[in-house]
Amino acid sequence: MENKSQTFGNFGERQEAECKDWGYYAHLSIYKFASQFGIKKDFLEIGCGTGYGANYLADLGVKSYTAIDKDPLVIEALSEKYKNISFESIDLDLYPLPFDKQSFDLIFSSNVFEHIASIDPVLTQCNHLLRENGMAVIAVPPIITSGMLVENAKNFFHINNIPPWAWVKKLKRYFKTVEYYRHWVKPDCVNQDDSINMIEPKLEHFIFDHDIEYLPSTITSVFVCKSPLINIASSKGDEAPLQSGMLIKFLRKQDKTNLLL
Numbered sequence: 001m002e003n004k005s006q007t008f009g010n011f012g013e014r015q016e017a018e019c020k021d022w023g024y025y026a027h028l029s030i031y032k033f034a035s036q037f038g039i040k041k042d043f044l045e046i047g048c049g050t051g052y053g054a055n056y057l058a059d060l061g062v063k064s065y066t067a068i069d070k071d072p073l074v075i076e077a078l079s080e081k082y083k084n085i086s087f088e089s090i091d092l093d094l095y096p097l098p099f100d101k102q103s104f105d106l107i108f109s110s111n112v113f114e115h116i117a118s119i120d121p122v123l124t125q126c127n128h129l130l131r132e133n134g135m136a137v138i139a140v141p142p143i144i145t146s147g148m149l150v151e152n153a154k155n156f157f158h159i160n161n162i163p164p165w166a167w168v169k170k171l172k173r174y175f176k177t178v179e180y181y182r183h184w185v186k187p188d189c190v191n192q193d194d195s196i197n198m199i200e201p202k203l204e205h206f207i208f209d210h211d212i213e214y215l216p217s218t219i220t221s222v223f224v225c226k227s228p229l230i231n232i233a234s235s236k237g238d239e240a241p242l243q244s245g246m247l248i249k250f251l252r253k254q255d256k257t258n259l260l261l
Contacts (some may be wrong), residue, residue, distance in 0.1 A: 017052035021070040024052075024200035026219055029206035030110045030183065031056050032136040033222065044068075044129065046122075047112030048087070050243035052077040057108075058084050059243070068097070093117045102131045110139040111220070114158045119170070127174045127228045130201050136175070136225040141168065142218040159239075176227035182209040183220035192216075 014158055031053040039060050048054045048067035058065040065085045067098065072089040080261045082236045090097065093116060106124050116122055126136055143149050143163045152161045162170070164180055171178045190206050191197050194217050208222060 015019060015049060017050050021195070025198075025201045025203050026206060027110065028053055028056060028181075028192070028223065029077070029203055030137075030139050030220060031108075032203060032206075033181070033183075034106070035060055037135060037137065037224070038119050038188065038225075042066075042103065044099070044104040044179070045117070046107065046108045046109040046126075048118050051075070051082055051085070051087075053110065054078075054085055055082045063105075066099070066130075068092075091190075092122050097122075097125045097129060099129055101128045102134075105131055105134050107134070107136040109137070111141065113138060113140050114152070114160050114162075114164065114224035117159050118162060120173075123171070123174050127230065130228045132228075132230070134228055136228075137222065138167075139166075139220045139222045140169070142182075142214075142216075142221045144214050144218060144221075145216050148216070164223075167221065169222060170227050171223055174229055175225035176229060177225070179210060179224040179226075180214075181222040182212050182215060182218050183222050184209060184215075184218060206209050 006096050015023055017024070020045075020099040035057055039057075040063050042050060043057060043062050045057075045065070046068050054067045055064060061214055066088065067085055068088045068090045069078075070089065070091050073244050075087045075089040078085070083163070108128060113122075123173065133157065140162070141148075141152055141158070143152060143161050149161055149163075161246050167171045168180055184207055185196055185198070185205050186207055196219075206219075
């Protein structure tokens with residue numbers, strides 16, 4: 001029998017559930033942060049990776065949990081592993097989200113939007129999929145200094161490298177309110193040079209500061225978006241992933257290893 005865990009190839013872009021290092025807990029802490037905004041609701045996760053974060057939220061007692069990711073082999077393995085979650089394989093650069101309008105109360109995405117070629121069409125769809133009082137929690141890498149921009153630009157998986165203040169302006173096109181949170185660690189986990197001391201990491205070591213300036217000492221930029229602006233986009237916005245998909249398909253044909261896109 002094939003070992004499905006072998007299909008989780010990620011070239012360093014997916015946090016593995018079996019590797020409980022500080023990255024594992026940092027990633028999981030974003031799911032814990034999202035849980036405070038309501039559990040008994042219909043959740044949609046965009047980019048579930050190896051699924052352990054989705055399982056953490058689903059086990060807290062959500063009404064329903066739907067998770068999507070690009071790799072069909074990964075989705076097949078996750079569907080067998082986590083029976084309490086509905087998994088779908090969707091490439092957002094090629095296809096729209098196949099769900100009815102106003103189907104979800106909360107859309108969650110952690111470290112995924114930097115991988116998406118066409119951000120605005122996806123945000124338009126999220127806007128339409130959320131109910132009137134719905135919300136989105138979106139986490140992306142912090143691009144706060146020129147050094148951070150350079151380092152992220154070296155990662156050819158990161159198509160979008162947008163600073164948090166630009167993210168706030170963009171997200172306010174789709175939501176009435178957008179709140180920024182700085183993902184960091186407790187003071188006793190910080191060395192004198194502002195680096196993180198995580199020899200024995202735990203979930204409770206991570207914090208989320210609100211109403212704070214944009215600091216380089218940030219693990220993740222997190223945005224809590226409330227009250228979707230339902231009627232902001234025309235129907236053409238929903239078709240944009242299919243239009244941009246023609247270019248993506250062409251580039252993938254040129255890139256035989258399928259590493260770039």
